[in-house]
Amino acid sequence: MKKCEVCGKEYIKNDNEFLKHFPEFIRKNLEYIPACECLEESKQREMEELERKRVQECIKNKVKKYKDISVIDKRFLNSRFENADMNNDNMQLAKRYAESFLRKDKQVGLLFYGGVGTGKTFSTACIANYLMEKGKTVLVMNLGLYLNKLTTGWGEAERDILEQVEKCDLLIIDDFGAEKGLDNNQTGWRAEKIYNLIDGRYRSEKPLIISTNLNFSEDEEKCEITEKFSTQGQNRIRDRIIDMCFPIQVTGKSKRGLTKKDLIEFIS
Template sequence: MKKCKYCGKRYKENSIEHIEKLPDFIKEKIKFIPDCSCLEEMFKREMEKLEKERVHECMKNRVKKYKDISVVDNKFLESRFENADMSEKYMILAKRYADNFLVKNKKTGMLLYGDVGTGKTFASACIGNYLMEKGKTVMMINLGLYLNKLSREFGEAEKDILKQIEKCDLVIIDDFGTEKNLDDNSTGWRAEKIYNLIDTRYRSGKPLIISTNLIFNDDEEKCEITEKFSIQGKNRIRDRIIDMCFPVRVTGKSRRGITKDKFLEFMA
Protein backbone atom coordinates (compact mmCIF):
# COMPACT_ATOMS: atom_id res chain seq x y z
CA MET A 1 0.00 0.00 0.00
CA LYS A 2 1.18 3.52 -0.80
CA LYS A 3 2.78 5.58 2.00
CA CYS A 4 3.06 9.31 2.64
CA LYS A 5 6.42 10.48 1.31
CA TYR A 6 6.70 13.01 4.16
CA CYS A 7 5.86 11.02 7.30
CA GLY A 8 5.80 7.43 6.03
CA LYS A 9 2.27 6.72 7.26
CA ARG A 10 0.27 4.22 5.19
CA TYR A 11 -2.65 5.44 3.12
CA LYS A 12 -6.16 4.44 4.16
CA GLU A 13 -9.01 3.14 2.09
CA ASN A 14 -11.27 5.90 0.81
CA SER A 15 -14.67 5.77 2.48
CA ILE A 16 -16.32 8.29 0.19
CA GLU A 17 -19.97 7.50 -0.47
CA HIS A 18 -20.90 6.05 -3.89
CA ILE A 19 -17.24 5.54 -4.86
CA GLU A 20 -18.27 2.35 -6.65
CA LYS A 21 -20.37 4.38 -9.08
CA LEU A 22 -17.36 6.33 -10.32
CA PRO A 23 -15.50 5.35 -13.52
CA ASP A 24 -12.80 2.74 -12.96
CA PHE A 25 -9.89 5.04 -13.85
CA ILE A 26 -11.04 7.61 -11.26
CA LYS A 27 -11.90 4.96 -8.69
CA GLU A 28 -8.43 3.47 -9.04
CA LYS A 29 -6.78 6.82 -8.38
CA ILE A 30 -8.76 7.67 -5.23
CA LYS A 31 -9.24 4.20 -3.78
CA PHE A 32 -6.56 4.97 -1.16
CA ILE A 33 -5.95 8.40 0.33
CA PRO A 34 -3.48 9.86 2.87
CA ASP A 35 -4.24 9.16 6.53
CA CYS A 36 -2.30 12.25 7.63
CA SER A 37 -2.35 16.02 7.18
CA CYS A 38 1.08 16.31 5.55
CA LEU A 39 -0.21 17.50 2.19
CA GLU A 40 -2.37 20.16 3.83
CA GLU A 41 0.58 21.30 5.94
CA MET A 42 2.89 21.46 2.92
CA PHE A 43 0.27 23.45 0.98
CA LYS A 44 -0.14 25.82 3.94
CA ARG A 45 3.63 26.35 4.19
CA GLU A 46 3.88 27.00 0.47
CA MET A 47 1.09 29.57 0.66
CA GLU A 48 2.79 31.25 3.64
CA LYS A 49 6.06 31.34 1.72
CA LEU A 50 4.39 32.92 -1.31
CA GLU A 51 2.64 35.45 0.92
CA LYS A 52 5.94 36.43 2.57
CA GLU A 53 7.49 36.87 -0.87
CA ARG A 54 4.53 39.01 -1.94
CA VAL A 55 4.77 41.19 1.20
CA HIS A 56 8.55 41.48 0.77
CA GLU A 57 8.07 42.70 -2.81
CA CYS A 58 5.39 45.16 -1.70
CA MET A 59 7.76 46.49 0.97
CA LYS A 60 10.36 47.29 -1.68
CA ASN A 61 7.83 48.82 -4.05
CA ARG A 62 6.37 51.10 -1.37
CA VAL A 63 9.65 52.91 -0.85
CA LYS A 64 10.77 53.26 -4.47
CA LYS A 65 9.15 56.67 -4.76
CA TYR A 66 11.19 57.94 -1.79
CA LYS A 67 14.37 56.00 -2.48
CA ASP A 68 16.47 59.20 -2.49
CA ILE A 69 15.63 59.91 1.18
CA SER A 70 15.14 56.37 2.42
CA VAL A 71 17.49 53.99 4.21
CA VAL A 72 15.41 50.99 3.19
CA ASP A 73 17.99 48.90 1.34
CA ASN A 74 19.11 45.26 1.34
CA LYS A 75 20.80 45.69 4.73
CA PHE A 76 17.58 47.10 6.14
CA LEU A 77 15.49 44.26 4.72
CA GLU A 78 17.84 41.72 6.34
CA SER A 79 17.46 43.37 9.77
CA ARG A 80 15.03 41.03 11.49
CA PHE A 81 14.36 39.92 15.03
CA GLU A 82 15.17 36.32 14.08
CA ASN A 83 18.69 37.49 13.13
CA ALA A 84 19.17 39.51 16.33
CA ASP A 85 20.78 38.78 19.67
CA MET A 86 17.58 38.78 21.70
CA SER A 87 19.50 38.67 24.98
CA GLU A 88 20.14 42.40 24.57
CA LYS A 89 17.75 44.47 26.68
CA TYR A 90 17.13 47.05 23.96
CA MET A 91 16.25 44.29 21.46
CA ILE A 92 13.76 42.77 23.93
CA LEU A 93 12.27 46.25 24.29
CA ALA A 94 12.16 46.72 20.50
CA LYS A 95 10.34 43.40 20.00
CA ARG A 96 7.83 44.19 22.74
CA TYR A 97 7.24 47.61 21.19
CA ALA A 98 6.59 46.03 17.77
CA ASP A 99 4.19 43.45 19.24
CA ASN A 100 2.26 46.08 21.19
CA PHE A 101 2.10 48.30 18.11
CA LEU A 102 -0.12 45.70 16.45
CA VAL A 103 -2.65 45.39 19.26
CA LYS A 104 -2.79 48.85 20.81
CA ASN A 105 -3.58 52.33 19.59
CA LYS A 106 -0.06 53.47 20.32
CA LYS A 107 0.96 57.08 19.91
CA THR A 108 4.19 56.81 21.90
CA GLY A 109 7.46 56.57 20.01
CA MET A 110 11.06 56.01 21.04
CA LEU A 111 14.27 58.00 20.98
CA LEU A 112 17.10 55.48 20.71
CA TYR A 113 20.35 57.22 21.59
CA GLY A 114 23.90 56.09 22.29
CA ASP A 115 27.37 55.65 20.83
CA VAL A 116 28.07 54.83 17.20
CA GLY A 117 27.54 51.20 16.16
CA THR A 118 25.70 49.97 19.25
CA GLY A 119 22.66 48.72 17.31
CA LYS A 120 20.20 51.64 17.22
CA THR A 121 19.63 51.50 13.47
CA PHE A 122 19.42 47.70 13.52
CA ALA A 123 16.78 47.74 16.28
CA SER A 124 14.76 50.38 14.42
CA ALA A 125 14.98 48.41 11.18
CA CYS A 126 13.86 45.22 12.96
CA ILE A 127 10.76 47.04 14.19
CA GLY A 128 10.09 48.50 10.74
CA ASN A 129 10.52 45.17 8.95
CA TYR A 130 8.36 43.31 11.45
CA LEU A 131 5.52 45.81 11.11
CA MET A 132 5.71 45.95 7.30
CA GLU A 133 5.42 42.16 7.18
CA LYS A 134 2.23 42.56 9.21
CA GLY A 135 0.81 44.98 6.65
CA LYS A 136 1.74 48.30 8.32
CA THR A 137 3.14 51.22 6.35
CA VAL A 138 6.58 52.37 7.51
CA MET A 139 8.85 55.19 6.30
CA MET A 140 12.47 55.06 7.45
CA ILE A 141 14.29 58.16 6.31
CA ASN A 142 17.74 59.66 6.61
CA LEU A 143 17.49 63.29 7.70
CA GLY A 144 20.57 64.37 5.73
CA LEU A 145 19.17 62.90 2.50
CA TYR A 146 15.82 64.52 3.23
CA LEU A 147 17.37 67.99 3.65
CA ASN A 148 19.48 67.53 0.51
CA LYS A 149 16.36 66.68 -1.46
CA LEU A 150 14.55 69.78 -0.20
CA SER A 151 17.55 71.93 -1.12
CA ARG A 152 17.37 70.63 -4.72
CA GLU A 153 13.61 70.49 -5.16
CA PHE A 154 11.49 73.32 -3.88
CA GLY A 155 7.84 73.52 -2.88
CA GLU A 156 6.05 70.36 -3.94
CA ALA A 157 8.77 67.93 -2.80
CA GLU A 158 8.38 68.87 0.86
CA LYS A 159 4.60 69.01 0.61
CA ASP A 160 4.45 65.54 -0.97
CA ILE A 161 6.75 63.93 1.60
CA LEU A 162 5.00 65.53 4.57
CA LYS A 163 1.71 64.15 3.27
CA GLN A 164 3.18 60.65 3.46
CA ILE A 165 4.72 61.39 6.87
CA GLU A 166 1.24 62.25 8.09
CA LYS A 167 -0.44 59.15 6.64
CA CYS A 168 1.87 56.20 7.31
CA ASP A 169 1.61 54.02 10.40
CA LEU A 170 5.19 54.53 11.60
CA VAL A 171 7.97 56.98 10.77
CA ILE A 172 11.60 56.20 11.62
CA ILE A 173 14.26 58.92 11.40
CA ASP A 174 17.69 57.30 11.30
CA ASP A 175 20.97 58.92 12.41
CA PHE A 176 19.27 62.09 13.60
CA GLY A 177 21.82 64.87 14.08
CA THR A 178 24.56 63.57 11.78
CA GLU A 179 23.46 65.65 8.78
CA LYS A 180 25.84 68.41 7.73
CA ASN A 181 25.05 72.04 7.13
CA LEU A 182 24.39 72.85 3.51
CA ASP A 183 26.29 76.10 3.95
CA ASP A 184 27.24 78.46 6.77
CA ASN A 185 23.92 80.29 6.64
CA SER A 186 21.67 77.23 6.53
CA THR A 187 21.17 76.62 10.25
CA GLY A 188 17.83 78.41 10.44
CA TRP A 189 16.59 76.80 7.23
CA ARG A 190 17.59 73.32 8.44
CA ALA A 191 15.93 73.82 11.81
CA GLU A 192 12.72 74.98 10.14
CA LYS A 193 12.57 71.97 7.81
CA ILE A 194 13.36 69.50 10.61
CA TYR A 195 10.76 71.09 12.85
CA ASN A 196 8.15 70.95 10.06
CA LEU A 197 8.88 67.25 9.58
CA ILE A 198 8.60 66.34 13.26
CA ASP A 199 5.68 68.69 13.88
CA THR A 200 3.72 67.12 11.00
CA ARG A 201 4.15 63.76 12.63
CA TYR A 202 3.25 65.18 16.03
CA ARG A 203 0.00 66.64 14.72
CA SER A 204 -0.92 63.35 13.03
CA GLY A 205 -1.07 61.74 16.49
CA LYS A 206 1.01 58.80 15.23
CA PRO A 207 4.28 57.39 16.59
CA LEU A 208 7.81 58.34 15.65
CA ILE A 209 11.07 56.48 16.28
CA ILE A 210 14.37 58.39 16.18
CA SER A 211 17.87 56.93 16.34
CA THR A 212 20.72 59.30 17.14
CA ASN A 213 24.32 59.43 18.33
CA LEU A 214 23.54 62.68 20.16
CA ILE A 215 23.39 62.41 23.94
CA PHE A 216 19.96 62.99 25.43
CA ASN A 217 19.65 64.51 28.89
CA ASP A 218 16.64 65.63 30.89
CA ASP A 219 18.61 68.78 31.63
CA GLU A 220 18.21 70.90 28.49
CA GLU A 221 21.59 72.56 28.96
CA LYS A 222 23.36 69.18 28.94
CA CYS A 223 21.34 67.74 26.06
CA GLU A 224 23.17 67.61 22.72
CA ILE A 225 19.86 67.78 20.84
CA THR A 226 19.29 71.18 22.45
CA GLU A 227 22.85 72.24 21.63
CA LYS A 228 22.58 71.26 17.97
CA PHE A 229 19.04 72.40 17.17
CA SER A 230 18.34 75.33 19.50
CA ILE A 231 17.60 78.51 17.55
CA GLN A 232 17.69 81.86 19.30
CA GLY A 233 17.27 80.16 22.65
CA LYS A 234 14.18 78.20 21.57
CA ASN A 235 14.18 74.40 21.83
CA ARG A 236 11.13 73.66 19.68
CA ILE A 237 12.61 70.54 18.07
CA ARG A 238 13.68 68.98 21.37
CA ASP A 239 10.33 69.86 22.93
CA ARG A 240 8.44 68.10 20.15
CA ILE A 241 10.68 65.02 20.38
CA ILE A 242 10.23 64.57 24.14
CA ASP A 243 6.46 65.03 23.71
CA MET A 244 6.40 62.09 21.29
CA CYS A 245 9.30 59.78 22.12
CA PHE A 246 10.43 57.93 25.25
CA PRO A 247 14.26 58.10 25.50
CA VAL A 248 16.05 54.74 25.51
CA ARG A 249 19.82 54.62 25.89
CA VAL A 250 21.45 51.88 23.80
CA THR A 251 24.76 50.86 25.35
CA GLY A 252 27.46 48.35 24.56
CA LYS A 253 30.44 47.87 22.27
CA SER A 254 30.30 48.87 18.64
CA ARG A 255 29.11 46.05 16.39
CA ARG A 256 30.42 47.60 13.21
CA GLY A 257 33.29 46.23 11.19
CA ILE A 258 34.23 42.69 10.14
CA THR A 259 34.96 40.54 13.17
CA LYS A 260 37.54 37.76 13.21
CA ASP A 261 34.75 35.15 13.40
CA LYS A 262 33.03 36.59 10.32
CA PHE A 263 36.29 36.61 8.38
CA LEU A 264 37.17 33.03 9.37
CA GLU A 265 33.65 31.90 8.46
CA PHE A 266 34.11 33.43 5.00
CA MET A 267 37.55 31.86 4.54
CA ALA A 268 36.48 28.37 5.69
Protein backbone atom coordinates (compact mmCIF):
# COMPACT_ATOMS: atom_id res chain seq x y z
CA MET A 1 0.00 0.00 0.00
CA LYS A 2 1.36 3.42 -0.94
CA LYS A 3 2.20 5.74 1.94
CA CYS A 4 2.67 9.48 2.37
CA GLU A 5 6.35 10.32 2.09
CA VAL A 6 5.98 13.04 4.73
CA CYS A 7 3.94 11.56 7.59
CA GLY A 8 3.91 7.86 6.62
CA LYS A 9 0.13 7.43 6.62
CA GLU A 10 -1.27 4.82 4.24
CA TYR A 11 -3.37 5.98 1.31
CA ILE A 12 -7.13 5.27 1.48
CA LYS A 13 -9.61 3.98 -1.06
CA ASN A 14 -11.08 6.71 -3.24
CA ASP A 15 -14.87 6.31 -3.12
CA ASN A 16 -15.69 9.33 -5.24
CA GLU A 17 -18.56 8.40 -7.57
CA PHE A 18 -17.33 10.86 -10.16
CA LEU A 19 -14.38 8.55 -10.92
CA LYS A 20 -16.56 6.25 -13.05
CA HIS A 21 -16.71 8.94 -15.71
CA PHE A 22 -12.94 8.83 -16.25
CA PRO A 23 -11.01 6.44 -18.50
CA GLU A 24 -9.71 3.29 -16.80
CA PHE A 25 -6.05 4.38 -16.66
CA ILE A 26 -7.05 7.56 -14.77
CA ARG A 27 -9.34 5.60 -12.42
CA LYS A 28 -6.46 3.27 -11.66
CA ASN A 29 -4.14 6.18 -10.80
CA LEU A 30 -6.76 7.70 -8.54
CA GLU A 31 -7.92 4.48 -6.90
CA TYR A 32 -6.06 5.37 -3.70
CA ILE A 33 -5.55 8.87 -2.38
CA PRO A 34 -3.67 10.39 0.61
CA ALA A 35 -5.42 10.25 3.98
CA CYS A 36 -3.57 13.39 5.07
CA GLU A 37 -3.14 16.95 3.86
CA CYS A 38 0.65 16.84 3.56
CA LEU A 39 0.61 17.13 -0.22
CA GLU A 40 -1.68 20.17 -0.21
CA GLU A 41 0.33 21.82 2.54
CA SER A 42 3.56 21.16 0.66
CA LYS A 43 2.13 22.69 -2.52
CA GLN A 44 0.90 25.70 -0.53
CA ARG A 45 4.35 26.22 0.94
CA GLU A 46 5.91 25.97 -2.51
CA MET A 47 3.50 28.58 -3.86
CA GLU A 48 4.17 30.90 -0.93
CA GLU A 49 7.92 30.52 -1.40
CA LEU A 50 7.64 31.26 -5.13
CA GLU A 51 5.58 34.37 -4.39
CA ARG A 52 8.06 35.51 -1.74
CA LYS A 53 10.93 35.13 -4.19
CA ARG A 54 8.98 36.96 -6.89
CA VAL A 55 8.28 39.92 -4.61
CA GLN A 56 11.87 39.95 -3.37
CA GLU A 57 13.20 39.91 -6.93
CA CYS A 58 10.89 42.75 -7.94
CA ILE A 59 12.11 44.92 -5.08
CA LYS A 60 15.72 43.93 -5.74
CA ASN A 61 15.39 44.96 -9.40
CA LYS A 62 13.83 48.30 -8.44
CA VAL A 63 16.57 49.05 -5.94
CA LYS A 64 19.35 47.84 -8.26
CA LYS A 65 19.17 50.96 -10.44
CA TYR A 66 19.93 53.01 -7.34
CA LYS A 67 23.18 51.20 -6.59
CA ASP A 68 24.94 54.59 -6.59
CA ILE A 69 23.42 55.33 -3.17
CA SER A 70 24.05 51.88 -1.70
CA VAL A 71 26.92 50.65 0.46
CA ILE A 72 26.30 47.00 -0.33
CA ASP A 73 29.69 46.01 -1.74
CA LYS A 74 31.93 42.96 -1.37
CA ARG A 75 33.20 44.05 2.04
CA PHE A 76 29.64 44.60 3.22
CA LEU A 77 28.44 41.20 1.94
CA ASN A 78 31.34 39.46 3.70
CA SER A 79 30.29 40.94 7.05
CA ARG A 80 28.50 38.06 8.78
CA PHE A 81 27.89 36.90 12.30
CA GLU A 82 29.91 33.74 11.63
CA ASN A 83 32.92 35.98 10.89
CA ALA A 84 32.42 38.15 13.96
CA ASP A 85 33.80 38.11 17.49
CA MET A 86 30.62 37.04 19.25
CA ASN A 87 32.19 37.67 22.66
CA ASN A 88 31.60 41.34 21.89
CA ASP A 89 28.50 42.72 23.65
CA ASN A 90 27.44 44.80 20.63
CA MET A 91 27.67 41.79 18.31
CA GLN A 92 25.59 39.70 20.69
CA LEU A 93 22.98 42.46 20.76
CA ALA A 94 23.02 42.70 16.95
CA LYS A 95 22.52 38.93 16.61
CA ARG A 96 19.65 38.88 19.09
CA TYR A 97 18.09 41.84 17.29
CA ALA A 98 18.26 40.05 13.92
CA GLU A 99 16.75 36.87 15.37
CA SER A 100 13.94 38.79 17.10
CA PHE A 101 13.26 40.69 13.88
CA LEU A 102 12.09 37.43 12.30
CA ARG A 103 9.86 36.44 15.21
CA LYS A 104 8.06 39.64 16.14
CA ASP A 105 5.54 41.66 14.20
CA LYS A 106 6.48 45.05 15.66
CA GLN A 107 10.19 45.85 15.42
CA VAL A 108 12.15 48.68 16.96
CA GLY A 109 15.04 50.52 15.34
CA LEU A 110 18.62 51.03 16.47
CA LEU A 111 21.03 53.97 16.48
CA PHE A 112 24.65 52.79 16.59
CA TYR A 113 26.87 55.74 17.50
CA GLY A 114 30.55 56.02 18.42
CA GLY A 115 34.03 56.69 17.13
CA VAL A 116 35.48 55.78 13.74
CA GLY A 117 36.33 52.12 13.18
CA THR A 118 34.62 50.70 16.26
CA GLY A 119 32.42 48.28 14.29
CA LYS A 120 29.16 50.15 13.74
CA THR A 121 28.94 49.44 10.01
CA PHE A 122 30.07 45.85 10.56
CA SER A 123 27.25 45.31 13.06
CA THR A 124 24.61 46.73 10.73
CA ALA A 125 25.99 44.72 7.79
CA CYS A 126 25.78 41.49 9.81
CA ILE A 127 22.14 42.25 10.61
CA ALA A 128 21.37 43.10 6.98
CA ASN A 129 22.99 39.97 5.55
CA TYR A 130 21.33 37.72 8.13
CA LEU A 131 17.88 39.12 7.32
CA MET A 132 18.39 39.11 3.54
CA GLU A 133 19.34 35.42 3.71
CA LYS A 134 16.04 34.83 5.52
CA GLY A 135 14.08 36.52 2.74
CA LYS A 136 13.70 40.03 4.17
CA THR A 137 14.15 43.08 1.96
CA VAL A 138 16.82 45.45 3.24
CA LEU A 139 17.69 48.82 1.70
CA VAL A 140 21.11 50.10 2.79
CA MET A 141 21.72 53.76 1.98
CA ASN A 142 24.70 56.08 2.05
CA LEU A 143 23.15 59.43 2.86
CA GLY A 144 25.96 61.47 1.31
CA LEU A 145 25.65 59.69 -2.03
CA TYR A 146 21.89 60.07 -1.91
CA LEU A 147 22.06 63.83 -1.30
CA ASN A 148 24.69 64.34 -3.98
CA LYS A 149 22.45 62.54 -6.47
CA LEU A 150 19.54 64.81 -5.58
CA THR A 151 21.62 67.89 -6.39
CA THR A 152 21.84 66.69 -10.01
CA GLY A 153 18.09 66.90 -10.58
CA TRP A 154 17.14 63.43 -9.42
CA GLY A 155 13.56 64.43 -8.63
CA GLU A 156 11.77 61.50 -10.23
CA ALA A 157 14.20 58.99 -8.75
CA GLU A 158 13.72 60.59 -5.33
CA ARG A 159 10.04 59.67 -5.42
CA ASP A 160 10.90 56.10 -6.34
CA ILE A 161 13.48 55.87 -3.54
CA LEU A 162 11.05 57.22 -0.96
CA GLU A 163 8.54 54.63 -2.12
CA GLN A 164 11.08 51.84 -1.58
CA VAL A 165 12.02 53.35 1.77
CA GLU A 166 8.44 52.89 2.89
CA LYS A 167 8.09 49.36 1.48
CA CYS A 168 11.28 47.53 2.46
CA ASP A 169 11.36 45.42 5.62
CA LEU A 170 14.40 47.24 7.00
CA LEU A 171 16.05 50.54 6.11
CA ILE A 172 19.69 51.09 7.09
CA ILE A 173 21.35 54.50 6.84
CA ASP A 174 25.10 54.07 7.12
CA ASP A 175 27.56 56.77 8.22
CA PHE A 176 24.79 59.23 9.04
CA GLY A 177 26.11 62.79 9.37
CA ALA A 178 29.28 62.25 7.32
CA GLU A 179 27.85 63.91 4.20
CA LYS A 180 30.24 66.11 2.24
CA GLY A 181 30.15 68.25 -0.86
CA LEU A 182 27.24 70.52 0.14
CA ASP A 183 27.89 74.22 0.80
CA ASN A 184 26.41 76.27 3.62
CA ASN A 185 23.63 77.58 1.41
CA GLN A 186 22.30 74.03 1.07
CA THR A 187 22.04 73.30 4.80
CA GLY A 188 18.28 73.88 4.95
CA TRP A 189 17.72 71.93 1.73
CA ARG A 190 19.82 69.01 3.08
CA ALA A 191 17.91 68.94 6.36
CA GLU A 192 14.59 68.94 4.49
CA LYS A 193 15.62 66.01 2.25
CA ILE A 194 16.89 64.00 5.21
CA TYR A 195 13.75 64.72 7.20
CA ASN A 196 11.53 63.63 4.28
CA LEU A 197 13.47 60.37 4.07
CA ILE A 198 13.27 59.55 7.79
CA ASP A 199 9.70 60.83 8.15
CA GLY A 200 8.58 58.57 5.29
CA ARG A 201 10.01 55.61 7.16
CA TYR A 202 8.42 56.81 10.41
CA ARG A 203 4.98 57.04 8.83
CA SER A 204 5.31 53.54 7.36
CA GLU A 205 5.77 52.27 10.96
CA LYS A 206 8.72 50.14 9.92
CA PRO A 207 12.15 49.86 11.57
CA LEU A 208 15.21 51.97 10.84
CA ILE A 209 18.85 51.34 11.75
CA ILE A 210 21.35 54.21 11.69
CA SER A 211 25.11 54.15 12.18
CA THR A 212 26.87 57.43 12.87
CA ASN A 213 30.12 58.91 14.15
CA LEU A 214 28.13 61.77 15.67
CA ASN A 215 27.78 61.75 19.42
CA PHE A 216 24.30 61.15 20.77
CA SER A 217 23.02 62.55 24.04
CA GLU A 218 19.59 62.72 25.62
CA ASP A 219 20.47 66.33 26.36
CA GLU A 220 19.62 68.12 23.12
CA GLU A 221 22.22 70.81 23.69
CA LYS A 222 25.00 68.19 23.91
CA CYS A 223 23.73 66.02 21.03
CA GLU A 224 25.75 66.39 17.81
CA ILE A 225 22.77 65.24 15.76
CA THR A 226 20.90 68.28 17.03
CA GLU A 227 23.85 70.54 16.30
CA LYS A 228 24.30 69.29 12.74
CA PHE A 229 20.68 68.98 11.62
CA SER A 230 18.57 71.50 13.52
CA THR A 231 17.05 74.24 11.38
CA GLN A 232 15.41 77.43 12.58
CA GLY A 233 15.56 76.18 16.15
CA GLN A 234 13.70 72.96 15.33
CA ASN A 235 15.11 69.47 15.94
CA ARG A 236 12.71 67.53 13.73
CA ILE A 237 15.29 65.01 12.49
CA ARG A 238 16.57 64.18 15.97
CA ASP A 239 13.01 63.91 17.28
CA ARG A 240 12.08 61.42 14.57
CA ILE A 241 15.23 59.35 15.18
CA ILE A 242 14.71 59.03 18.94
CA ASP A 243 11.06 58.10 18.33
CA MET A 244 12.18 55.21 16.11
CA CYS A 245 15.64 54.08 17.27
CA PHE A 246 17.11 52.93 20.56
CA PRO A 247 20.63 54.44 20.96
CA ILE A 248 23.55 52.03 21.34
CA GLN A 249 27.01 53.47 22.00
CA VAL A 250 29.74 51.46 20.28
CA THR A 251 33.04 51.95 22.07
CA GLY A 252 36.51 50.50 21.91
CA LYS A 253 39.71 50.80 19.94
CA SER A 254 39.45 51.28 16.18
CA LYS A 255 39.58 47.98 14.31
CA ARG A 256 40.51 49.58 11.00
CA GLY A 257 43.89 49.25 9.34
CA LEU A 258 46.19 46.33 8.61
CA THR A 259 48.00 44.65 11.47
CA LYS A 260 51.34 42.88 11.66
CA LYS A 261 49.38 39.62 11.85
CA ASP A 262 47.70 40.43 8.49
CA LEU A 263 51.07 40.95 6.83
CA ILE A 264 52.58 37.77 8.28
CA GLU A 265 49.59 35.70 7.10
CA PHE A 266 49.90 37.21 3.63
CA ILE A 267 53.65 36.60 3.14
CA SER A 268 53.86 33.22 4.85
